[in-house]
Amino acid sequence: xxxxxRPPRRRAPVQDTExxxxxxxxxxxxxxxxxxxxxxxxxxxxxxxxGPRGEGGRRRPGPSGPGGRRDxxxxxxxxxxxxxxxxxxxxxxxxxxxxxxxxxxxxxxxLSKIETLTLAKNYIKSLTATILTMSSSRLPGLExxxxxxxxxxxxQQQAAGGTLGTTxxxxxxxxxxxxxxxxxFREGT
DNA sequence: TAGGCCATCTGGTCCT
DNA sequence: AGGACCAGATGGCCTA
Numbered sequence: 001x002x003x004x005x006r007p008p009r010r011r012a013p014v015q016d017t018e019x020x021x022x023x024x025x026x027x028x029x030x031x032x033x034x035x036x037x038x039x040x041x042x043x044x045x046x047x048x049x050x051g052p053r054g055e056g057g058r059r060r061p062g063p064s065g066p067g068g069r070r071d072x073x074x075x076x077x078x079x080x081x082x083x084x085x086x087x088x089x090x091x092x093x094x095x096x097x098x099x100x101x102x103x104x105x106x107x108x109x110x111l112s113k114i115e116t117l118t119l120a121k122n123y124i125k126s127l128t129a130t131i132l133t134m135s136s137s138r139l140p141g142l143e144x145x146x147x148x149x150x151x152x153x154x155x156q157q158q159a160a161g162g163t164l165g166t167t168x169x170x171x172x173x174x175x176x177x178x179x180x181x182x183x184x185f186r187e188g189t
Numbered sequence: 190t191a192g193g194c195c196a197t198c199t200g201g202t203c204c205t
Numbered sequence: 206a207g208g209a210c211c212a213g214a215t216g217g218c219c220t221a
Contacts, residue, residue, distance in 0.1 A: 084197080084198075112193085112195090113194085
């Protein structure tokens with residue numbers, strides 16, 4: 001796996017070159033009050049020069065009437081872009097929060113999103129299995145969930161279509177899988 | 190230079 | 206109706 005330890009990038013706010021030349025302020029169509037200030041702003045090629053297909057990839061409908069897109073429509077689209085940007089920022093913040101609670105070896109390298117999700121899944125599994133083991137092996141005579149917790153877990157697994165296989169049901173199996181994964185991430189495989 | 194990862198734009202669909 | 210969510214497309218940056 002490749003290393004990724006670069007600062008967060010942020011693109012320059014895009015002017016809607018096809019539809020809104022000069023529509024916004026000199027600083028952009030809409031101010032981008034994102035959580036992160038614009039770092040290393042980079043200009044992007046004007047979309048209009050790229051042809052009818054916008055940079056977003058989707059082909060825009062042609063001018064749907066005399067005069068093309070109306071200003072109100074353009075404004076809605078720009079506002080929608082901004083909301084989408086904010087939504088993605090929140091999503092990324094959640095990813096970052098998740099990264100910070102997952103123990104992993106490669107502390108100096110930022111986990112990718114897919115690595116974060118995969119590690120988190122297996123980390124949860126290993127913790128779950130550990131808890132089950134601890135609660136079921138408690139000393140006799142002590143009050144506690146114990147076997148009930150294990151039965152509940154079994155029911156959840158079966159209801160979810162999962163099977164408590166030989167390794168999946170064992171904390172050692174989860175831990176083994178988790179540590180193997182951490183190792184593979186570290187090795188870049 | 191290729192491939193991976195990411196941010197962003199965009200239109201469609203779903204939900205309130 | 207408007208916002209949230211989603212997925213496709215595009216291009217930039219970085220590393221091997």
